[in-house]
Amino acid sequence: MASQKPVLIAGAGPTGLMAALWLTNLGTPFRIVDKHALAADTSRATVVHARTLEYYRMLGLSERAVSEGRVVKNMAFFGNLKEIVRREFNSIGRGKSKFPFVLAYPQDLNERMLIEELGKKGVNVEREVEVTSLSQNDEYATVILKNKQGEEEKFEASYVLGCDGGHSVVRAHTNIKSTPGAYAQRFFVADVEGEVSVGLENVNICFNANDFCLLFAMPNGRIRLAGWAPEESVNREFSFSDVEESVKKNTGAVVSKVHWFSTYTVYHGVAETFRDRRVFIYGDAAHVHSPVGGQGMNTGLGDASNISWKLAAVLAGKANPDILDTYQSERRPFAERLVNTTDKSFSIATDRGFTGWVWRTLVMGNVAPLIFRLGLLDNTLFETISQIRIEYRHSAISNGNHISNLYAGDRLPWVSFDDTGVDNFDPLGGLNWQIHVYGDLSDNVKVFGQERGLKISNFPYNDEVKAKGISKDCVILVRPDGYIGQLVEGSSSDHIDRLRVFMDKWGIKAF
Template sequence: MVIIAGAGPTGLALACGLRQYGVDVRVVDAADRPATTSRALGVQPRGAEVLYRLGALGDLPDKAIRLDALRLNGVQRLDLRPMAGAGALIASQTWVEARLRDRLSALGVEVEWGTPISEVPVSDDDWLVGCDGAHSAVRKMAGISFDGEAVMENFLLRDVHARWDLDRSSVHIYINDGGLTAIFPLPGDDLWRVMSPDGRWAPGEIDAVDWESTFRIHKRLASTYRRGNVFLAGDAAHIHSPLGGQGMNTGLGDAENLAWKLALVVQGRASEKLLDTYEAERRPIAAAVLGSTTPATRISMGSGRVQRLLRDLVVFPALSLPPVQRLIIGFASQLGVKYSGPLAVGKHGGERMPAFARTGKWVLAGPSTCLEVARDRLGDVVHHERAGDTLLVRPDGHMAWRGPSERFSAWLNEVLGVPETPRLTTRS
């Protein structure tokens, strides 16, 4: 049994992913009911792909707001239209969670609300995954440190109704009196998210406030993602500035990465050493997000005179430069993520394969002689006959292996290892 603490996007995505492989899961959450408000609202192309592969939000691009630009004091500075995939989308975290709960219910599992993980018996044969946020009880129970620092104090979020004459396909940033306010369109009539570190400035009259919250921005990274049979994912493993909308997407990536690896182990197709690749692949992604969003936040918010000068005279003007735009768009989309290690071997090893990005299954491109071996070790495999090198693409759309077909079986045995226990029965 895999026990998941936390029914946010990461925990729900992990549960859906495991259930698609037939693995028994239990999802518990200390809250009495689903959240009705959300801080996260950005879904980048990588996150949209994960949700599509889970069968949860295939219609997301049609339901969300696609951002075309970032505007600074009314002037377009960053063109977001070239972003690949679904583009930069605005969708409420609560809506994403609701759709994931619907998908999980269809897969036979309901969230157990009002159930703290401390009240759940966990045996030595169970796997426990902490997807329970920045104050993770699972992380504390496992004794895993969460080192970092505060980046900014008293950051204010508000969801407001207002009839502003603003383009609803753009993010709007206003700088005035040394302060900065960011405004995002939200799905719904005249609904906006207003973010400001130091006040309640708005570009016009506000008709009503749906919700507001003050919080501190931290950057923190768990010292390890695994301790024995305990794993961390999402905000339980990493937190950072909301700048760039990377939080929910990074958590979704964690969930998908862990799901197919843990499924192979639970099903007895792989040894536990495969699970070491989860941290090896995902922790550097989070570290890179922390390393980029923290200085970008401090400069953008202009907490000091030097930072404001750097922001106003160098950083913001540079946003209009094509090379800078390509760099920002590539990083924000997370489509350029490349893994290294034993599951990223050969030419293009570890790279995302766009042709298979929506498949959601193992894909073998090679002779049929390799297919029986692949299905025995991996389960469901999509096969394409191919001459030359044999290719194996992971369920997350990344190239796992490329090489001569006669080496395929040996590589699979090497990377998956010999299972320590007989195959366990899982529910379909």
């Protein structure tokens, strides 16, 4: 096969760096450029959820992230400085993931970790290099790159990954339309030191009838605050002193040092499509969300993990190009759901009119605490926040295949075998198609694995495996990103032939 042109990654924030690490580990040539001289040096996005930590584990980075971050144990609601209710993440997330918590691990630390890991593998970001023009044909994309000296370079890329932010230059040079809306309010975010009266082991949602503030602990003794900025902040310079009284009223915080403070307008929206021929957009270039929901960076990292292995497979001749269409069909619906659920709820809760007042006094003050106390949302709350509930059942590659309630396109259920210290996510670090069998391993499966170059993991079948919806002796074909590609009820010749047909249809080969 003729040598492929490299991939171009435009943007070296967390999403671009994540894609770069996936492509590096899968042996795909690429360049990564960024218009900024330096990586992020402020916290910006702040939290990392369980699904992201599972991706980091696959890349060998989860232990570092957890050790450098700060585990947030609870979610707590405070009204007028009085704790209304709290829920422990570990209690509602136990058994669902190796990481049953929220991790305060800000964007700058995520970027530093990814940059250092890429550096170990000989990859460096080309900084102060920006995309100024982009055109494409059926075979490649032509990009004009300009460096800090103003010198221009014509570069031909097999594909372009645009992760250059909400004002994406890459997106602007495609036929992709994006019309994000803005919330009516402006907000502030601050990283501070000081004393607070609410628990630093919590994500604290503090409010009264007319105001709200979000507070939780960060690494290195810092505290993250977020809330309303006064309306006049649009027209003049603002500092923390302008919101200090409001923060104290809501959280009881006495701030001794401000490390970072910013005001901004929050946008939300999803691009109409995530692909234009040889250009893919992801992260903020594809969808923007309220930062208070803590989902934006995690969603971008999930985008990167989804498109990267597919692109690597196509360029290596290990999957048909049609598989690239599943990136949009798998990732865009989730981004839309975020806008219509998390972002919309945030918009209502922070509204300064009558609607917001009703939400804060009645819903947040009474209904939500009652629901939490009764545990009515325990089964879904952690799964939703952590993003482990994301599924691709309606993707063309999943094709509706299922056994009972376990579907192709579901995230592989996490199972810990306590007596061995092993869990079924251990093999996922191979970043490859693989076979999982829970129960008896037949010769048919062994032959199929050898024939297709697939690693086979054989786990015992027990009550926990059964509770996760996995049938005894079923054969699960797991995708490189830890989602179920296909599954069959047993290991007869007919069952295994169904897996062969699936792999052949999509041209799938192991890396």
